[in-house]
Amino acid sequence: xxxxxIDNLTVEFETATGWFRAVDGVSITVEKGEVLAIVGExxxxxxxxxxxxxxxxxxxxxxxxxxxxxxxxxxxxxxxxDRRKLIGKDIAMIFQxxxxxxxxxxxxxxxxxxxxxxxxxxxxxARRARAIELFRLVGLPNPExxxxxxxxxxxxxxxxxxxxxxxxxCDPKLLIADEPTTALDVTIQKQILDLIMDLQTRTGMGLIMxxxxxxxxxxxxxxxxxxxxxxKMEEADVLSLFENPKSNYxxxxxxxLPENATGDRxxxxxxxxxxxxxxxxxxxx
Amino acid sequence: MADTIxxxxxxxxxxxxxxxxxxxxxxxxxxxxxxxxxxxxxxxxLALVFVAVFAGLIAPHSPFEQHRDAVLVPPIWTDGxxxxxxxxxxxxxRDILSRLIYGAQYSLFIGIFVTTLSLVGGILVGxxxxxxxxxxxxxxxxxxxxxxxxxxxxxxxxxxxILGPSLTNGMIAIALTLQPHFVRLTRAAxxxxxxxxxxxAARLAGAGPIRLMFRTILPNCTAPLIVQATxxxxxxxxxxxxxxxxxxxxxPPAPEWGTMLAExxxxxxxxxxxxxxxxxxxLITVLAINLMGDGLRDALDPxxxxx
Amino acid sequence: xxxxxxxxxxxxxxxxxxxxIIAFSFIRLLPGDPVALLSGERVMTPERHAQISAxxxxxxxIVIQYLDYLGGVVTGDFGSSIVSKTPIxxxxxxxxxxxxxxxxxxxxxxIALGVPAGVIAAIKRGSIFDQGLMGIALVGYSMPIFWxxxxxxxxxxxxxxxxxxSGRISLMFFFPPVTGFMLIDSLISGQKxxxxxxxxxxxxxxxxxxxxxxxxxxxxxRSAMLEVLSEDYVRTARAKGLSPFRVVGIHALxxxxxxxxxxxxxxxxxxxxxxxxxxxxxxxxxIGKWMVDSVFRRDYPxxxxxxxxxxxxxxxxxxxVDLLYGLINPRIRH
Numbered sequence: 001x002x003x004x005x006i007d008n009l010t011v012e013f014e015t016a017t018g019w020f021r022a023v024d025g026v027s028i029t030v031e032k033g034e035v036l037a038i039v040g041e042x043x044x045x046x047x048x049x050x051x052x053x054x055x056x057x058x059x060x061x062x063x064x065x066x067x068x069x070x071x072x073x074x075x076x077x078x079x080x081x082d083r084r085k086l087i088g089k090d091i092a093m094i095f096q097x098x099x100x101x102x103x104x105x106x107x108x109x110x111x112x113x114x115x116x117x118x119x120x121x122x123x124x125x126a127r128r129a130r131a132i133e134l135f136r137l138v139g140l141p142n143p144e145x146x147x148x149x150x151x152x153x154x155x156x157x158x159x160x161x162x163x164x165x166x167x168x169x170c171d172p173k174l175l176i177a178d179e180p181t182t183a184l185d186v187t188i189q190k191q192i193l194d195l196i197m198d199l200q201t202r203t204g205m206g207l208i209m210x211x212x213x214x215x216x217x218x219x220x221x222x223x224x225x226x227x228x229x230x231x232k233m234e235e236a237d238v239l240s241l242f243e244n245p246k247s248n249y250x251x252x253x254x255x256x257l258p259e260n261a262t263g264d265r266x267x268x269x270x271x272x273x274x275x276x277x278x279x280x281x282x283x284x285x
Numbered sequence: 286m287a288d289t290i291x292x293x294x295x296x297x298x299x300x301x302x303x304x305x306x307x308x309x310x311x312x313x314x315x316x317x318x319x320x321x322x323x324x325x326x327x328x329x330x331l332a333l334v335f336v337a338v339f340a341g342l343i344a345p346h347s348p349f350e351q352h353r354d355a356v357l358v359p360p361i362w363t364d365g366x367x368x369x370x371x372x373x374x375x376x377x378x379r380d381i382l383s384r385l386i387y388g389a390q391y392s393l394f395i396g397i398f399v400t401t402l403s404l405v406g407g408i409l410v411g412x413x414x415x416x417x418x419x420x421x422x423x424x425x426x427x428x429x430x431x432x433x434x435x436x437x438x439x440x441x442x443x444x445x446x447i448l449g450p451s452l453t454n455g456m457i458a459i460a461l462t463l464q465p466h467f468v469r470l471t472r473a474a475x476x477x478x479x480x481x482x483x484x485x486a487a488r489l490a491g492a493g494p495i496r497l498m499f500r501t502i503l504p505n506c507t508a509p510l511i512v513q514a515t516x517x518x519x520x521x522x523x524x525x526x527x528x529x530x531x532x533x534x535x536x537p538p539a540p541e542w543g544t545m546l547a548e549x550x551x552x553x554x555x556x557x558x559x560x561x562x563x564x565x566x567x568l569i570t571v572l573a574i575n576l577m578g579d580g581l582r583d584a585l586d587p588x589x590x591x592x
Numbered sequence: 593x594x595x596x597x598x599x600x601x602x603x604x605x606x607x608x609x610x611x612x613i614i615a616f617s618f619i620r621l622l623p624g625d626p627v628a629l630l631s632g633e634r635v636m637t638p639e640r641h642a643q644i645s646a647x648x649x650x651x652x653x654i655v656i657q658y659l660d661y662l663g664g665v666v667t668g669d670f671g672s673s674i675v676s677k678t679p680i681x682x683x684x685x686x687x688x689x690x691x692x693x694x695x696x697x698x699x700x701x702x703i704a705l706g707v708p709a710g711v712i713a714a715i716k717r718g719s720i721f722d723q724g725l726m727g728i729a730l731v732g733y734s735m736p737i738f739w740x741x742x743x744x745x746x747x748x749x750x751x752x753x754x755x756x757x758s759g760r761i762s763l764m765f766f767f768p769p770v771t772g773f774m775l776i777d778s779l780i781s782g783q784k785x786x787x788x789x790x791x792x793x794x795x796x797x798x799x800x801x802x803x804x805x806x807x808x809x810x811x812x813x814r815s816a817m818l819e820v821l822s823e824d825y826v827r828t829a830r831a832k833g834l835s836p837f838r839v840v841g842i843h844a845l846x847x848x849x850x851x852x853x854x855x856x857x858x859x860x861x862x863x864x865x866x867x868x869x870x871x872x873x874x875x876x877x878x879i880g881k882w883m884v885d886s887v888f889r890r891d892y893p894x895x896x897x898x899x900x901x902x903x904x905x906x907x908x909x910x911x912x913v914d915l916l917y918g919l920i921n922p923r924i925r926h
């Protein structure tokens with residue numbers, strides 16, 4: 001049984017000009033302990049599909065799917081209250097903007113202990129002890145003092161560590177990381193990525209890494225889903241994707257990597273891609 | 286709707302400033318008319334203006350004529366109502382409807398006079414404070430802080446107590462208490478705009494301080510001033526009515542709505558209509574203006590509304 | 593925190609001095625003879641005039657007079673009423689609790705109803721609920737409260753006879769003031785029915801006085817809440833699996849309250865202006881009615897002292913609000 005199985009997910013938003021389809025018939029499967037990367041440019045719907053799984057989209061969004069199973073439990077059949085028992089406990093998510101993602105009015109200690117109380121029902125002392133342990137685990141110095149800090153007193157990298165600590169607080173079976181390093185300094189990016197991968201290997205949780213960075217994909221993923229304008233372009237294990245990309249779009253993505261640039265101009269995806277996902281030979285025919 | 290704006294931005298024939306102004310008005314009206322409440326408010330306000338201007342033609346009676354045979358006649362639809370006195374009569378037999386119609390003149394005049402006075406005064410003082418900065422600014426802003434430290438009605442009441450109770454003194458007092466808001470707005474806008482490139486360019490082109498202040502900077506901070514002016518308009522009407530109610534504003538027998546309420550107070554448990562209608566007139570007028578104000582705020586700042 | 597407090601107080605001092613200058617000088621700007629105005633004696637011989645002038649210290653240079661007045665104010669001497677000859681500060685302390693009781697009741701009503709209304713409107717944005725609540729709020733905001741009070745009297749005191757028309761407590765009860773707060777004093781007195789009498793006298797005035805602050809708080813809460821609900825940390829709270837009640841009531845509301853606290857503070861000034869009207873309508877023996885009566889009696893020393901005292905109260909309240917603001921917003925505190 002797969003950890004997470006989504007079949008034919010479609011998400012639509014109502015706009016002034018009619019319904020906009022942000023995710024269009026996407027199917028995604030994650031096995032236990034597997035690292036899946038979802039790659040695409042901004043606007044490709046890669047975050048939206050995961051927010052739909054978490055139930056974080058505004059109520060105006062129209063979500064349909066043939067199946068949305070987590071450990072065999074059908075998410076669409078669960079009541080919102082039952083679903084919330086899983087969200088934040090067995091499935092956790094971290095976001096792109098760590099500083100904005102933490103509540104400025106509460107100490108980070110409050111924000112992590114809240115999860116421990118609601119999902120695990122720990123008492124005050126146990127919560128504190130566990131929070132300190134988690135902070136140590138994500139590499140925050142002086143965890144006892146840090147618990148009393150407010151988000152604005154910490155750097156972006158430290159905030160993301162707190163977010164990770166909150167996410168792994170209840171030993172989730174699946175962690176969804178939505179561009180977890182994009183908003184951070186380049187030197188910090190590597191540290192955070194290493195931390196996430198280290199935690200993944202240690203705990204054996206499933207991991208979905210949403211990113212636009214092919215470098216991150218190469219470093220972390222077992223399997224890759226490439227998305228473009230709400231559709232799945234290609235799905236492959238990471239080696240074959242880099243060595244033998246099947247979709248035109250994947251090729252364009254790879255060709256547009258800065259290290260492949262020649263001359264004095266950075267190439268963009270649109271230099272290589274005309275919107276037709278079929279392989280070049282077939283498209284010409 | 287986004288398309289409309291793009292069209293405006295892209296149209297190549299936008300050259301003359303009058304054409305541009307028309308475009309801006311069109312865009313403004315587009316956003317304003319989207320707000321149903323604002324449009325209703327506008328129509329009610331226009332109706333009030335009409336009533337005030339043509340009061341002499343509309344009113345069935347003189348607002349001062351005392352019909353001795355018709356004292357405290359209830360409204361026409363109730364028991365004891367009499368034809369000719371649609372909303373009844375007051376304790377000395379004056380027709381309430383006619384007094385209300387003439388009262389619209391008072392309220393609109395109070396609104397216009399007070400708003401103009403505080404707007405003009407506030408802009409002048411705010412321009413000076415924001416443009417010259419330094420000690421001039423410090424002194425002006427301290428004085429404004431002091432005025433704001435008093436509840437406006439209390440300050441107006443005390444000023445009227447000094448100057449003597451009359452509508453004119455009441456209006457001056459209210460204008461004085463409303464003026465600091467305009468000073469603050471203008472000063473903040475001037476300070477923000479002063480460092481912009483277009484102001485520097487105008488100065489390099491040889492524009493003097495007066496021209497800079499009024500022709501270059503001021504037009505760019507009109508939007509918040511207009512919104513504040515609508516707010517002041519409704520506040521002025523409310524405060525003037527409150528002063529009238531306390532006996533410190535317009536003096537009897539003037540058909541000012543607040544003064545009418547004051548005269549009617551002792552009859553509240555005997556004749557509900559002498560109290561109900563003047564207050565309702567105040568409420569409708571102020572509500573219409575505030576509805577318009579909300580619409581203006583949204584229309585003049587579409588970004589704020591959309592976000 | 594302490595430094596923050598000191599800085600705030602330092603800003604208040606020049607404003608207070610300015611206020612005292614205004615309160616001091618307005619009597620001297622009056623058309624007419626300030627000596628006659630301050631003594632309340634209209635007709636007097638030149639000798640009597642000189643005597644009173646010397647008595648009041650008005651024969652000295654104006655700057656000395658002002659410093660003298662300021663010195664009196666600082667030591668609690670605001671002069672005496674012309675009419676009752678009692679010290680102004682004593683009158684003030686006798687009447688102030690009535691206004692505080694009324695204002696506290698009103699602000700509690702305004703917050704207790706205004707904040708939930710704003711939150712519901714924000715959550716149900718664009719719905720019939722939102723439109724209805726905000727429509728009512730705009731009517732409340734536009735309300736001439738002196739008329740609103742009269743309407744409530746007609747309905748609840750006249751037709752329904754639920755509430756009394758005026759005063760703080762029924763005349764059949766008498767007990768000496770202990771705290772000055774009628775609700776507490778009536779409980780202390782132990783007389784049967786005294787508390788409910790006090791409460792029923794308080795009902796209508798506090799509803800009237802709460803109207804405008806209630807509307808303003810509801811509108812402000814709604815717009816602050818709308819802004820906060822779109823923030824990333826609200827999404828995080830939901831991603832933790834928290835109940836909607838906890839997400840909105842704790843995570844979002846705490847942030848939305850920051851601007852609302854400022855608004856509530858600004859409403860105190862509005863309430864004191866409202867108290868002038870409310871106390872007049874309901875014959876509520878507080879400082880608002882005191883000021884109006886003094887204006888009518890041309891009791892200038894009282895007007896002067898009351899103006900200064902009310903301005904001082906507003907400044908102190910604003911200071912407290914600033915401190916609260918620091919407490920609720922950690923970004924200011926540190």
